Amino acid sequence: MRIELWTVTLLLSLPGLASAATPGERVEAAAASGKHSYVMFYRSDDDRTQSMAETIEGFVSQRPDETSWVKVNVTDSAGKDLVERFKASRLPLPAVFGLAPNGAITFVRKLAVDTDTLEGGIVTPQCSAMVEALQRQKVTVVCFHPSGSPAIPKGVQALARDRNLGPQLSFVSAIADDPAEARFFQRMRVERDITSPAVLVFAPPGSFIGRFPANVSSATLAKAIHGSGKCNCKKCRHGN
Amino acid sequence: MISLDQVEKRYEQGGAVVHALRSTTLDLRGGDFVAVVGPSGSGKSTLLSVLGAMLNPSAGRVVLDGTSVYEIGVAERARVRNERIGFVFQNFNLVPWMTALENVELPLRLYGGSRAERRGRALELLEHFGLADRVGHRPSELSAGQQQRVALARTLVTRPTLVLADEPTGNLDPASRNLVLQTLTDFRDDDRAIVLVTHDPAVSRAADRILTISDGLLEESKAASEIGLASDVA
């Protein structure tokens, strides 16, 4: 894997060869470098397309270490894999997707985009893990820990061991004194000076089930998850 | 049997009082066969109606088998009519859409009783009158004589104690007339009373008593020839 990364990076650094990479490959390379990508689809180079392109270009040029972007014509075979992945030929165009390095889609916008949206599409590593899990149809339990205390609450641990619910769940942790996750705390409205863990539960594709204290029992969590009507465990899928 | 005690019937017509029946006293017993004669408008129908418990007199009492028929209720009076009085009409007055059998059964049907009993009694009478093969015929399919025999059977089906006959032979041929008279005579012989209104001298001669009525006044008559039956009744 590392060899491949180096290979791609080397190849892309060679003049003339970078432009030969397909948009899909360029997105993969950006992800490999830990960058967020903006994938813009268009059909014709009209005013809207140009406006969107300028906005994205302007933003990315100010954050070259964090972001990159590609512009894909839906009729061009070079971008066929991205067009098919996002069914772009059936979208109102131009349209732009924000992708985290782990492949999670952080936003999608049609016809126009602003810099606030582009900014908001840059998420922390744990946040992108949460979004990616939700996009895999997993109920996601996010533990926000106080500084220096990454211990997973017991109730959450017990929940992970639940035979019915466990396979439906994904777990993410963020620690208050990790500067990389500061924005995650802020976006999830969790105070960074918490003295005990806060447990937040989300159902796919993106609904907030609840916030629980550190001493929450697995039974309480399970009840909240089943009761949300958004659980896909065997019990809920069979309508029990 | 039946007695009229100073019975009167008055009508008011255009301000004037018409005496349809003037103070009449009459006693009839079982076995009496009385003919009533008189000109048209003399009060014969009024007398029959009063005797038949169909017309309330203006004064006096009518007592039938101990019952003062105009001092009881309408429903009870109708029942008395049904059980104790029989009518024989000049035009037979059969119900046109009923068969001969149904016509004869009719008086019994009005007050219940089992169907088998009614039917049996009606068939017995129709057989007696020689109409056993006509039980299912409607009046329009019978001759005048046959119709009158059905009417007679209907009259007798309830075994009344009093029979009131209104020109029963008026529309009949001689043979049928004789049959009617014979039937009425037989009835009289069964200790029942008959009051017969007629213009026919031969019929009135069959009676034991003849009453003459004129302008509402009833008188016991002398011989039939003395009252000119054949001529002055109009």
Added chain:
Amino acid sequence: MRLFGMVWSEMVRRPGPSAAALVVVAFGVAALVAVESVATSSEKRVAGQMRTLGANVLVLPAETTLQDYYAADSHGESLPEEYASRITMAQLKGVEELSPRLSVECELDESSVVLTGVLPRQEFYEQSAWQSFDLLTADIDSFETGGGLGRKHEGCCGRTCQLTTEEKRSLASYAKTRIVHELDRDSVLVGADVAEEHGFAGGETVRLLGADFRVAGVLPRTGTVDDARLLGHLHRVQEVSDSGPVVNVIEVMGCCDAMAADLVGDLKDLLPGARVVTIANLVEAQVTVNGLMKRLSYVLFAVLVVLGGASVASVMFANVSERRRELGTLMALGATPSTVGRMVILKAATLGVAGAVLGVGLGAVSAYAVGLRYLGFTVSTPPAIVLTGFGTALLVAVVASYVPARRAARLDPCTCLQEL
């Protein structure tokens, strides 16, 4: 019953005098029953549609006219499929399901069938999932501030609900939702009537528009046009029919009736080039007609009362008059005045009931035939309408015969002795 026996015998043996009144009563009742049946069945149908489809909104090409909700894709016009994505991406509150459809005619075993392309629910979920982050941040914000879909609608889940119960995944749910949960590109689902006609049970291969499809299953009977169709994946149907990325209609299922009005407004703003209608709009004309029919039934009721009553009264007066001698004879034989009066009323009541029997039968059959031939739905006659027909006819007949009955009861039995 002896009285009824006499009355019935007389009516049967002398039907002429009563026939006219019988016909008037029967036709009056028939008209009332037929109109009421059609109006009631239509109201029920509308109510049923409102109940099942009340929260639904149709997005149609601008110039289409529509009569039948279930045939909303049969008009031949099209709109871009991207409109469906616009709706998804707009994050409109209260949108529970989305069903874009494209219908094309094709041949199957030398007979013409309709192949309808539908987008499975899973694909709608996938598109919704692209907006996970936006959805959850909005949810957290609204949770904090006290707004949002979840607070407004207990039990509604909008697009954020992706619970895939067995019920949702099974084909049987199609009868209720008209949404297919999963369908791969080379499969078709077959409507109940098509399956019956061609003997499909699942697993067969069919050739449609030059491409082979596998029959993945048979849909449950829905009582709609879908029973006579095949369903394929929308994008595959677009490919084989060369139609491009277009659809005939986008059906938007709201989470509840309360959201439908807001949804209509939002969709009109979002898609100014399209026509947005609700089931309420579609049934508006029918609701108006139903109202008119109800008013017509009141008029017919009044006509039945007046004409039927007049006819019965006239017949009974004539009957009493022509049977004077007969009724007088009955009284002479011992019938009481009340017996004679009851006979008249009983005869009128029998007329009324007989007229009602004929009228209800005629009315029910007529309504059924009209429904089948002209309205496209089954018209039934509820017991309440039958009772109304009977009750009205009986009451009218009895009331109309009251005066003739009194006249009969007052007949002088001496009329039998009148020839003296």
